[in-house]
Amino acid sequence: MPLHLPTPLLQSRPLSLHTGKTVWLKMEALQPVGSFKIRGIGAVCEAYAAQGKTRFVSSSGGNAGIAAAYAGRQLNIPVTVVVPETTTARAKALIEQEGAEVIVHGASWMEANARAQSLLDDSTAFIHPFDNADMWAGHGSLIDEVVNAGVDFDSVIVAVGGGGLLSGVIAGLERNGLGRLPVLAVETLGADSLAQSVAAGQRIELPAITSIATSLGAKAVCKNAFALTQTHAIRCATVTDLQALQACEQFLHDHRVLVEPACGAALAMLYSADRALTADFQRPLVVVCGGATATLEQIQQWRKQAS
Template sequence: MKHLKPIIHRTPLTTSSAINYMTEKNVYFKMENQQKTGAFKVRGASYKVAQLTNQEAYKGVIAASAGNHAQGVALAAAKRGIEAKIFMSEHTPDAKIEATRNYGATVVLTGDSFQEAYEAAVEEQKRSHSVFIHPFDDPDVMAGQGTIALEMLEQGPRLDTIIVPVGGGGLISGIAVAAKFINPNIKIIGVQAHTASAVYNRFHDTGPSTLSSVSTIADGIAVKKTGIQTFPLIEKYVDDMVTVTEEDIASAMVYMLERKKSLIEGAGAAAFAALLAHGERIHSNHCGIIVSGGNMDLSRMPHIQKLATNNHLSCLA
C-alpha cells in the first residue's frame, strides 16, 4: 500500500443503527464514493502506474472508460507526471469528460458505446506503444483494488462477510484475494445487475457469459462479458453471486441519499441493494458493503425515484 498512500484517501467505514436494526445485522459501509475522483477506480489505476518502468512511463498511458476508470487513470498519470490519453464514447456525460480533462488527460471521443471506444484505444496503443491500462483485466489493477479489503479488515476486524459490486470483476478479484489471505473464513459475495449478469451466469452456469447488450442504471458494472484474468480468481475465491433488479438498486440509492445523506451511483448502491433484497440468505453478523462510487448524473434522479417508488423495498426509503 505504500505506493498508494500519497495518492488515495483511506475512506471511512461507517455504520448506522437504523440499518443494523432493519437488516438484523451489523452493517459496515466502505465509503469509496468519498475516494479521490469519487470512486475506487483510482486505486487500481494508481497501483498500475506506480509499477511502470521509467521507459514505459515515458511513452505515456492509454485507457478506455465510461467515466470512473478514466478519472482514476488521469489522476494517477498526473501524479507521476506522465501523459494520459483516454478514449470515451461520444455519449459520455459532459461532467465525466470535463472531470477527466481537468486531471490533465487528453480525451478522445469516439463511437456510440464503450466497446467502440475500447477498440479505438487498442488500435492507438498498437500505433503509439503506450501502456494500456485495462479497467479490470490486469493483475496490478486488481491488486490496487484489493487495498480496499486491507483497509476494511483493519478498520473492522470482526467482518465475516463482504458484499461487492461486480462488472468485469477487477474489484471483487482484488478484494477476495486480499481478504481471504488475511481471513480464509471470510465470505465474499458478488452482486450484478439482473440485466448485466455475465459473471453471475458463468458462476452459476445458468446462462450466457457473453451478453449481446446490457442496460442498467448501474452503468459502472454494465459489462458484457467476464474477464479473462478475473474470472478464475472469482471462481476460486468468491463464495456466492447474486443479482438485483433496477428497482432494488434505485431503492438503495434513494435510501442512502435520504437516510445517510450520501450520493452514490447505481454501481455503488448494488451491494447495499443485495443486502436488502437477499438479506435472508446472507448469514452474517458483521457484514461489509462496498460503496464503490458516487459519480452520478443528477439528471437521472427523477427516473431513479420513480423506480424506487415502484419497488417492493420502497418502504425502506
C-alpha cells in the same frame, strides 16, 4: 506515496437497524476520484511511470477513466481516455477536468477498448479498467485497511462490473488469511454477465448492456473473476435497476453521500433485495465503491423511468 487515500470505515446504524446485522461500510466513494478505482489504477500508473512510460491510454465507461486521468495528472503524464457513447456527459466532463483527452467511440466499452488499443505505441502504457493483476492487488488494499482497523467482519458485499473490484477484494482477503469468507457479488439485471456466466457454467458475453448502471457495463467479466467463482465462496445476486436507484437515494438520506447505481446494486442487497442470500451474514462489510458519474437529478430521472 500511493495516489489513493485510506478511506473511513463506518458502522452503519441505519442499515444495522434495518437488517438486524452489524453492517460495516468501506467508504470508497470518498476517494479523491469518487471511487475505489484509484487504488488499483494508481498503483498500475505508478509502476508504468517508473518504467519510463510517457503517455497513458485507457478505455472506460467513466470511473476508471477518471482515475487514470487523475493518476496521470498527479504523475505529470498525459492521458487519453476512450469512452463508449453510453458514457454520461458528467463522466466525460470529470475526465476532462483532470486534464485528459476524451475520445468517444462505439456503442459499448468493448468497442471503446478496441479503439484504445489502436492508439498504443512503445512509449504508451495501456491502463485497463479492470483486468490487471497489479490492479487487483492495489484494490485489495481496502481489505488491508479493514483488517488493520481490527474490525471483525464475516462476509463482503461487492458490486461487479468487469470483475476488477471482486478480484481485488478476494486478493485482499487471501493475503490477510481470510480466503474462507463468503463474498456476495451483486449485479443489476441487464449488466449481469457474472451471474449469467456462473449459471451457464462458462464465461459468457452479454449481447448488450440494458441496465442503466453503465458503470457495471462490461459485456463479459474478466477471466479471473469467473475463475474465482470456481475456487472461492462467491454467491451471485442480481437486483433491478429500480432497487439500485432506491438504494442510492436511501443511502444519500442515511449517510449524506451520493453514489451511482453500480454502487447502489451492492447496497440494495441490504436495503431491499432477497434477504435469504444474506441470512447467514451477521457482520457484513459492504464496499461502498462510489462512482462520480451520476448526479442526483439523473438518479431521480432514472428512477421515474424505472418505476
